[in-house]
Amino acid sequence: MENKLSIGLFGFGVVGEGIYQVLLQKLSLNATIKKICIKHPEKKRNAPAELFTTDYNDILNDPLINVVIELIDDADEAFKIVSTAITKNKAVVSANKKMIAESFPQLLLLQAEFEQPFLYEAAVCGSIPIIRNLEEYYDNELLESICGIVNGSTNFILTKIFKEKIDYKIALAEAQSLGFAEWDPHLDVSGMDAANKLTILLLHGHGILTSPKNILHLGIENIHAEDAKYALGKRWQIKLTAQAKRLKNGKVAAFVLPQFVSKESQLYNVENEFNGVVLQSALSDKQFLYGKGAGRFPTASAVLSDISALRYQYKYEYRKHQQQDTGLETDFLLWVYVSCNSWADLDMEDFAWIDAIHTTEQRQYVTGGIRFKTLSNATWIRRQGVSLIVLPDGIIQEMNFDLLDKKFLSDPGCLVQGLV
Ligand code: HSE
Numbered sequence: 001m002e003n004k005l006s007i008g009l010f011g012f013g014v015v016g017e018g019i020y021q022v023l024l025q026k027l028s029l030n031a032t033i034k035k036i037c038i039k040h041p042e043k044k045r046n047a048p049a050e051l052f053t054t055d056y057n058d059i060l061n062d063p064l065i066n067v068v069i070e071l072i073d074d075a076d077e078a079f080k081i082v083s084t085a086i087t088k089n090k091a092v093v094s095a096n097k098k099m100i101a102e103s104f105p106q107l108l109l110l111q112a113e114f115e116q117p118f119l120y121e122a123a124v125c126g127s128i129p130i131i132r133n134l135e136e137y138y139d140n141e142l143l144e145s146i147c148g149i150v151n152g153s154t155n156f157i158l159t160k161i162f163k164e165k166i167d168y169k170i171a172l173a174e175a176q177s178l179g180f181a182e183w184d185p186h187l188d189v190s191g192m193d194a195a196n197k198l199t200i201l202l203l204h205g206h207g208i209l210t211s212p213k214n215i216l217h218l219g220i221e222n223i224h225a226e227d228a229k230y231a232l233g234k235r236w237q238i239k240l241t242a243q244a245k246r247l248k249n250g251k252v253a254a255f256v257l258p259q260f261v262s263k264e265s266q267l268y269n270v271e272n273e274f275n276g277v278v279l280q281s282a283l284s285d286k287q288f289l290y291g292k293g294a295g296r297f298p299t300a301s302a303v304l305s306d307i308s309a310l311r312y313q314y315k316y317e318y319r320k321h322q323q324q325d326t327g328l329e330t331d332f333l334l335w336v337y338v339s340c341n342s343w344a345d346l347d348m349e350d351f352a353w354i355d356a357i358h359t360t361e362q363r364q365y366v367t368g369g370i371r372f373k374t375l376s377n378a379t380w381i382r383r384q385g386v387s388l389i390v391l392p393d394g395i396i397q398e399m400n401f402d403l404l405d406k407k408f409l410s411d412p413g414c415l416v417q418g419l420v
Pocket of ligand 1: 153
């Protein structure tokens with residue numbers, strides 16, 4: 001039987017207002033917004049004044065409100081709202097990927113104890129129904145890898161810089177004014193937002209409960225014009241990708257890093273605020289999901305889909321996590337390109353092997369393999385002026401690590417000095 005949904009909404013920003021507008025028109029959903037909690041009552045709002053409150057308890061203590069929609073920026077406040085709502089037996093919809101990724105252990109316990117639906121499709125890839133897909137269609141062992149562009153702002157910025165030759169700062173300001181970027185855009189450009197999203201995908205896709213702190217991530221801040229020239233020469237694009245690939249030992253390699261993407265990849269043509277996810281599965285081979293990943297209405301569309309699912313008490317089951325959590329693998333090889341202003345910026349000893357070194361007047365670059373665990377501990381990858389980009393199909397799992405350490409570059413310093 002369908003539930004009648006009486007909603008308490010937290011936040012009336014880009015997405016909150018979008019949801020309000022859409023629900024006014026979609027009467028068939030049998031869902032009405034009873035109260036909206038906001039932080040700044042002085043702002044002019046496009047909704048009747050009597051709907052608004054600044055007191056959380058007007059929603060959380062109202063027994064007639066059976067659904068809480070949480071759409072605020074502050075992750076700590078969001079956790080308080082969501083956890084209280086669940087303990088008060090309200091169903092919850094959220095889009096707060098930072099809060100969800102950082103608080104998964106507590107949120108799983110709360111869901112198990114109170115048996116309330118807690119849905120968050122909008123938290124990953126905006127309008128693309130990726131979480132429900134992983135939960136339902138891929139609730140089995142067939143999924144091998146997830147590789148996606150999961151942050152709309154950075155993809156928008158990369159498109160503007162490299163295709164339209166617009167300056168980084170102007171492109172970022174545009175992503176902010178269009179409502180794509182986070183309240184703190186550093187979360188986008190540093191790759192942190194994508195790491196939060198990957199944490200969520202890891203749980204639903206591979207059954208792995210981890211923290212975003214365990215996900216190696218770099219953003220787009222250090223990508224250099226010379227990197228774009230290199231990519232152009234190879235007919236590649238540079239994209240910020242989030243990856244989670246099951247290796248032969250059953251564990252999963254996961255990271256968020258800039259990557260060269262070749263024409264053969266479905267991600268090659270994903271531009272602007274669009275997101276795209278390639279799922280590789282044992283029987284179906286490749287599947288590609290594509291859609292708008294940021295912005296008012298694409299995000300509202302995913303929230304709306306969750307609201308709609310609440311009419312029949314839909315819940316995530318986390319089946320894969322309950323069956324087996326294999327954990328993440330840190331010992332595999334990554335094939336990378338690194339460019340820098342000076343060789344002194346890199347620790348060449350960290351490379352397991354090097355297959356090309358090149359020096360131009362503006363820039364030096366090297367391509368080669370690095371053990372992932374070495375990369376994860378390396379501080380030089382975050383130095384200003386150092387740009388690290390994964391090569392296409394950069395995850396290598398077939399190498400003999402012991403052999404590699406002995407075989408290549410016994411004295412990398414000499415090799416470098418010889419070239420500069
Ligand atoms: N800042 C995020 C992005 C919003 O650009 O993808 C959607 O999660």
